[in-house]
Amino acid sequence: xxxxxxxxxxxxxxxxxxxxxxxxxxxxxxxxxxxxxxxxxxxxxxxxxxxxxxxxxxxxxxxxxxxxxxxxxxxxxxxxxxxxxxxxxxxxxxxxxxxxxxxxxxxxxxxxxxxxxxxxxxxxxxxxxxxxxxxxxxxxxxxxxxxxxxxxxxxxxxxxxxxxxxxxxxxxxxxxxxxxxxxxxxxxxxxxxxxxxxxxxxxxxxxxxxxxxxxxxxxxxxxxxxxxxxxxxxxxxxxxxxxxxxxxxxxxxxxxx
Amino acid sequence: xxxxxxxxxxxxxxxxxxxxxxxxxxxxxxxxxxxxxxxxxxxxxxxxxxxxxxxxxxxxxxxxxxxxxxxxxxxxxxxxxxxxxxxxxxxxxxxxxxxxxxxxxxxxxxxxxxxxxxxxxxxxxxxxxxxxxxxxxxxxxxxxxxxxxxxxxxxxxxxxxxxxxxxxxxxxxxxxxxxxxxxxxxxxxxxxxxxxxxxxxxxxxxxxxxxxxxxxxxxxxxxxxxxxxxxxxxxxxxxxxxxxxxxxxxxxxxxxxxxxxxxxxxxxxxxxxx
Numbered sequence: 001x002x003x004x005x006x007x008x009x010x011x012x013x014x015x016x017x018x019x020x021x022x023x024x025x026x027x028x029x030x031x032x033x034x035x036x037x038x039x040x041x042x043x044x045x046x047x048x049x050x051x052x053x054x055x056x057x058x059x060x061x062x063x064x065x066x067x068x069x070x071x072x073x074x075x076x077x078x079x080x081x082x083x084x085x086x087x088x089x090x091x092x093x094x095x096x097x098x099x100x101x102x103x104x105x106x107x108x109x110x111x112x113x114x115x116x117x118x119x120x121x122x123x124x125x126x127x128x129x130x131x132x133x134x135x136x137x138x139x140x141x142x143x144x145x146x147x148x149x150x151x152x153x154x155x156x157x158x159x160x161x162x163x164x165x166x167x168x169x170x171x172x173x174x175x176x177x178x179x180x181x182x183x184x185x186x187x188x189x190x191x192x193x194x195x196x197x198x199x200x201x202x203x204x205x206x207x208x209x210x211x212x213x214x215x216x217x218x219x220x221x222x223x224x225x226x227x228x229x230x231x232x233x234x235x236x237x238x239x240x241x242x243x244x245x246x247x248x249x250x251x252x253x254x255x256x257x
Numbered sequence: 258x259x260x261x262x263x264x265x266x267x268x269x270x271x272x273x274x275x276x277x278x279x280x281x282x283x284x285x286x287x288x289x290x291x292x293x294x295x296x297x298x299x300x301x302x303x304x305x306x307x308x309x310x311x312x313x314x315x316x317x318x319x320x321x322x323x324x325x326x327x328x329x330x331x332x333x334x335x336x337x338x339x340x341x342x343x344x345x346x347x348x349x350x351x352x353x354x355x356x357x358x359x360x361x362x363x364x365x366x367x368x369x370x371x372x373x374x375x376x377x378x379x380x381x382x383x384x385x386x387x388x389x390x391x392x393x394x395x396x397x398x399x400x401x402x403x404x405x406x407x408x409x410x411x412x413x414x415x416x417x418x419x420x421x422x423x424x425x426x427x428x429x430x431x432x433x434x435x436x437x438x439x440x441x442x443x444x445x446x447x448x449x450x451x452x453x454x455x456x457x458x459x460x461x462x463x464x465x466x467x468x469x470x471x472x473x474x475x476x477x478x479x480x481x482x483x484x485x486x487x488x489x490x491x492x493x494x495x496x497x498x499x500x501x502x503x504x505x506x507x508x509x510x511x512x513x514x515x516x517x518x519x520x521x522x523x524x525x526x527x528x529x530x531x
Binding site for chain 2: 049050051071073074075077079081083084085086094095097098126128146
């Protein structure tokens, strides 16, 4: 199943946020979206996931999702969005409650998702008892439970410390390794984009337009090797050179707002 | 290994002084027994002053006299007669007001139309002291229990509706968006996200409405009732039976405390995740 951003334009009142953004996320492909602060990255993701109605243009799907997918487009949120009154297990089961699945089927899916994210021993724990990294693991586990075709990740690591970010990045690489699941990964961190994405969509400052789409010229497995470091760094520098001046302008704009 | 030069370590000859601790205070912790000890102390001083004749018993009877009055009320059966009348009015009025308040509060919290209409009416009617409506309610509903119950229900209704829709408004939007992103149906979002998310505010509202109900039942009973704690306190005051009057006040205080304990227990059980 492909996800297509088709001429998406969005305004919040008088404020133009996105201007004619079009790109395609192919099946199993990971596309990162980067750009200066306030360029509309998260707005674009909300539109792609059907949580926000664009002013014009539309997100479209091409092809059928995997037969076992219960929610083809599934978000992983920056702030985790966990139900504080529910245990880890209940949080992961939450999106399955309204489905036609039997209790046994739901239990099996929850079990599998918890195992894949290393949360099996924390099933009865409440979110407030967990660290930020573990909370995001619950968010990822909940997303995996519905067997998504495409994960929509809105700066999923930005609320975490650098060590936890590194550990979760390794998890993402592992989860996306087999190409069975695609992702749109919104981030302001160019290193994350370079390590995870097949292609990187670079947006201009507000209103966000596509400045460039950069293809990462190596597989994710290769990126873990020492020899790839220089290439990845060069790629990050290339993207940074595209957005640096606009990032400075955007920051000044925010300060004056 | 750290390389410390001699100059890093204070010389023994040189006088040193401690950095003054500046982080004290602003963390008030209540002692478990402090309140009870203070209460016991006040009662003891009050009793001693009364027993020593320093205070006129007509104006302020001693705690022991009040305790005796409560005991006599209990064994005569009058206590239960008055208390049961008040409890019935409070119970029915509170439940009616709460059910209506929760329903209207949720409607205002979830529907644009209900919000536009509801908030206008609530803003206009909430400030009215509900006891002022009792004469009108007597005209409408007769002189039986109905107007008193309706007065309590009205008082409870407005506070409940406000606390419920404030609670619904306070549910983090990201949780609702999360549920929508999983195509969770509206009714399930209300049941599994909005209800538990609004529950802390709703329970906090219950504390307020319990006091409102107590205030209104006493006021309503003072205006027109034969039985009830409010009627009993008024009669005792008219007959200058201050020990009986204060016995009624103590019973009201104990009732208020008991309701507070029940709500506290509910909070502990239902909001254990906080």
